[in-house]
Amino acid sequence: MTTGATAAAGLEGVVATSSKICYLDGERGVLAYCGYDIHDLARSATFEEVCYLLWHRRLPTRAELGDLQSELARARLLPEPIVRMMRSLPPEHTMDAVRTLVSALAHHDPDVGDDAPPASMRKAVRLTAQVGTLVATLGRLAAGGAPMLPDPVLGHAANFLYMLRGERPSALAGRAFDVALMLHADHELNASTFAARVAAATLTDIHSAIVAGVATLKGPLHGGANAEVMKMLETIGEDADDDRVVATVRGMLARKQKVPGFGHRVYRTEDPRATHLRQMSRDLGRQANNTRWFEISQRIEAVMKAEKQIDVNVDFYSASTYHTLGIAVDLFTPIFVVSRVAGWTAHVLEQYANNRLIRPRAEYIGPEYPQTFVPIASR
Numbered sequence: 494m495t496t497g498a499t500a501a502a503g504l505e506g507v508v509a510t511s512s513k514i515c516y517l518d519g520e521r522g523v524l525a526y527c528g529y530d531i532h533d534l535a536r537s538a539t540f541e542e543v544c545y546l547l548w549h550r551r552l553p554t555r556a557e558l559g560d561l562q563s564e565l566a567r568a569r570l571l572p573e574p575i576v577r578m579m580r581s582l583p584p585e586h587t588m589d590a591v592r593t594l595v596s597a598l599a600h601h602d603p604d605v606g607d608d609a610p611p612a613s614m615r616k617a618v619r620l621t622a623q624v625g626t627l628v629a630t631l632g633r634l635a636a637g638g639a640p641m642l643p644d645p646v647l648g649h650a651a652n653f654l655y656m657l658r659g660e661r662p663s664a665l666a667g668r669a670f671d672v673a674l675m676l677h678a679d680h681e682l683n684a685s686t687f688a689a690r691v692a693a694a695t696l697t698d699i700h701s702a703i704v705a706g707v708a709t710l711k712g713p714l715h716g717g718a719n720a721e722v723m724k725m726l727e728t729i730g731e732d733a734d735d736d737r738v739v740a741t742v743r744g745m746l747a748r749k750q751k752v753p754g755f756g757h758r759v760y761r762t763e764d765p766r767a768t769h770l771r772q773m774s775r776d777l778g779r780q781a782n783n784t785r786w787f788e789i790s791q792r793i794e795a796v797m798k799a800e801k802q803i804d805v806n807v808d809f810y811s812a813s814t815y816h817t818l819g820i821a822v823d824l825f826t827p828i829f830v831v832s833r834v835a836g837w838t839a840h841v842l843e844q845y846a847n848n849r850l851i852r853p854r855a856e857y858i859g860p861e862y863p864q865t866f867v868p869i870a871s872r
């Protein structure tokens with residue numbers, strides 16, 4: 494006995510909602526936010542402009558962008574109880590801390606209990622600002638440093654690096670991180686965005702929906718993959734010769750292990766985000782006088798292409814990029830949150846604006862119906 498339909502494994506190819514936010518063409522390798530090609534945005538926009546675009550579905554005027562920048566800068570300071578809570582959490586599980594602290598932020602939000610559209614929009618802006626501070630401060634504490642106050646003069650990306658490292662980043666590093674944030678800001682109905690939309694469709698509050706997104710992003714098949722890439726690179730080792738690089742990849746494939754940073758549910762060609770991250774990894778490596786991680790990454794990419802015809806995804810070169818920016822591996826997935834919170838909140842607001850409960854069906858493949866109930870005394 495079944496519900497009459499067959500389940501699509503992993504919902505592959507299923508169109509589950511309509512959305513005006515993100516256009517994705519996996520065959521041609523196209524990614525566009527509200528119609529704007531990701532390559533144009535990566536070349537010319539800023540993360541704040543992309544936030545405005547995702548939330549309002551049009552590019553801001555100079556005045557609108559200025560207002561948003563000020564709003565974000567004002568919202569960067571964390572409530573004191575959140576900083577105390579941050580210090581009380583085990584330092585080694587940063588993504589767990591981010592999940593817990595995003596949830597805790599709801600209690601201290603000035604609009605708590607108000608889920609009307611203007612309040613939810615204000616919460617989206619605050620969450621985006623606060624998550625940057627949260628992740629930078631977690632990173633700073635884990636490295637034994639004292640929390641930094643945000644610098645209101647700096648943009649979102651540069652301020653993040655400043656709060657994390659305690660010094661203003663170079664122009665190249667600041668711009669590279671800004672582009673990285675833009676590239677990760679949205680990606681249609683990926684697993685974490687779907688989770689956030691499913692939560693939002695029950696009309697729960699925006700913080701709860703974003704917690705669902707964070708929890709889902711954490712997995713190694715999704716946002717956790719960038720950290721796995723760096724762990725793989727470190728296992729190979731900076732001084733490894735070519736044979737070792739090739740043998741490591743071939744060994745993983747022979748053991749039927751997934752090589753992190755490769756493959757994608759939608760793209761059948763290069764992930765357009767990877768094009769920028771590859772270049773960034775190379776440029777930052779050159780600036781730091783160490784292109785070794787970039788070269789090893791390139792070699793892994795060539796082996797994967799030759800052996801499996803699989804392309805890199807967004808996570809592959811973000812690993813060497815973040816590492817060269819001096820960011821600890823534990824922060825790689827939290828940094829994904831710093832960016833994707835913009836996309837999640839945009840999707841949650843879109844879901845609220847045209848809501849219907851998301852409640853699909855399952856193909857039943859359990860024991861035949863009806864079974865005869867045997868009382869416990871007779872079992």
Ligand code: ACO
Nearest residue numbers: 713714715716718750751752753754755756757758806808
């Ligand atoms: N390494 C080796 N083989 C791979 C990889 C990989 N990274 N990815 C896919 N394949 C192979 C599979 O073994 C399978 O081969 P087969 O048909 O011979 O068995 C085929 O490609 C299809 O793979 P699936 O896992 O069925 O593809 P799916 O669409 O379900 O998964 C996913 C996509 C999860 C991204 C997968 O490619 C993967 O696990 N990649 C590694 C983890 C990763 O990088 N995740 C980040 C994705 S991007 C993001 O979430 C931000």
